[in-house]
Amino acid sequence: MENSRLLRILIPTLVGIAFVLLWEFLVRANGIAEFVLPAPSRIALSFYENFDSLMASLWVTLSITLLAFFLAVIGGVGLAILFSQSRLVEMALFPYAVILQVTPVVAIAPLILIWVGFDRTHLALLILAWIVAFFPILSNTTLGLRSADHNLRDLFRLYGASRWQILSELQLPSALPYMLAGMKISGGLALIGAVVAEFVAGSGTSTGLAWRIIEAGNRLEIPKMFAALILLSTLGIVIFFCLSWIEHRLLFRWHESAVRREG
Template structure:
């Protein structure tokens, strides 16, 4: 098992190093201009030269993403619990949650900016990122709460369990794998929402990584653009693996999916 874990780390690392070396070699041997495709060494040099501004922008993007994700988890789980307790509430509100999901964030971003005010761009970005991240948690958690074993639910009722006891001791534990799967999707979507919203906002008042990419592109500073893009990719990968680790910790001792992974 330990060898398998080591290979899961070593093999992707070696493939990544080989890809970077090949990239560097092909760019140099073919004399590709920097403004078309910079070599990894040029991207690294630009990253070091712009380290302070890129880290500041990374923090802005990260803070919006994390806050939008937290609000999506709280709102999505809370509303899913409400849906599980009241069919009428679910029928009344679920269609509007679907409307939020299927409406492209690009199309509503200008409206949100106008309503919130151009002096509060960060708040507008937070709203847009939350809209994108909200629905996966709501839909997955709702499905998980519905998927609790009906035989166990009847047994709880037979022994006189209250609705609160059924919810906390049966439905929520049963819904946990679904909820965590929704969170893994939502974490990446929160980042995508924040970035897309910042592209649409197109304001220098916004200092996230998306604005650094726009700024570098306007100045044809392609190495800096790649550096910002790689930071965004690294942030997305970190969010995914962080949530996967949390999922593993919470499910590894009892859920079938995690137990099979351990074998």
Template structure:
């Protein structure tokens, strides 16, 4: 098992190193201009040179992403629980949740900025990131709550269990894998929503990584643009693996998906 884990870490690392070496060689051999495609060495140098400003922007984007994700998790799980307790509420509100999901965030971002006010851009970015991240948690949690074993539910009712007891003792534990799967999707979408919102805001009042990318592009500082993209990719990967680790911790002792992973 240890060898298998080591192999899973080693293979992607070697592939990544080989890709970077090939990229470096092709750029140098073909004399590709830096403003078209910089070599990885130049991107690394730009990352070191602009480290302070890029890390400050990373923190802005990360803070918006985390807060939007937390609000999406609370709102999505809470509303899904409400749906599970009232079919009428679900029929009344679920279509509007779908509308939020299918409406492109780029199309509503200018309206959000106008309604919130250009002096509160951070709040507008948070709302836009929340809109993108909200639906996967709501949808997955609703499905998970519905998927609880009906025979066990009937048995609990037969023994006089209350609706709260059925929810906490049966439905929520059964829905936990669905909730965590929705959160893994939502974490990445929260980051995407924050970045897209920063692109649309594009006023310079936001200092997240998306604004650094716009700024670098306008100045044709392509290595800095790639450095910001690298940090965004690293942030997205970190969010995914962090949520995967939480999922593993919560499911490893009882759920089939996590148990099989350890074999």
């Protein structure tokens, strides 16, 4: 068991180290220009030189991402519960949620910026990131609430359970795995939404990592661009693994998907 876990960590780590060493060797051996592909050592140096500005930008991107994700969870779960209690409300509102999901964020970003105001760019970025992150939680939670065992639901009704008792003691526990799966998708999408929105906003008033990438690209500071990209990727990985850990802690004692991993 412990050896298996160790191998799952060790093998990807060794592959990553080998890839970085090969990258460094090929860049140096072929004399590739820095503005085309910088060596990992040069990217690390650029990260050290721009540490303060990159960390400040990372915090801006992270704060927008986490707030958008939190609002998406609250809104998605709340609306899904409403849908599960009223088929009429679901029929009336769900198509508009789909429209919101399928509309490209880059298409509506200029409108959001105009409506919110260019002096409130962070609010516009938050709205755009929320739009991207909202639908996976809504759709997955709605599916989970609808997937509660109908035999158990009938049994609850037979014993005179109220709608609140059916919801809190049957539907929500049954929907938890679906909800957590939606959250794992939504966490990454919130980050993508924040980055894409900042690329579109790109007015210079933003200070997130996406703006640092634009700024570095305009100045041909490619090592700095790579440093910001690596920070973004690392942030996405951390968000995913944090949500995976939460999923595991909530499910491992009773849900089949997590119990099997334990075995």
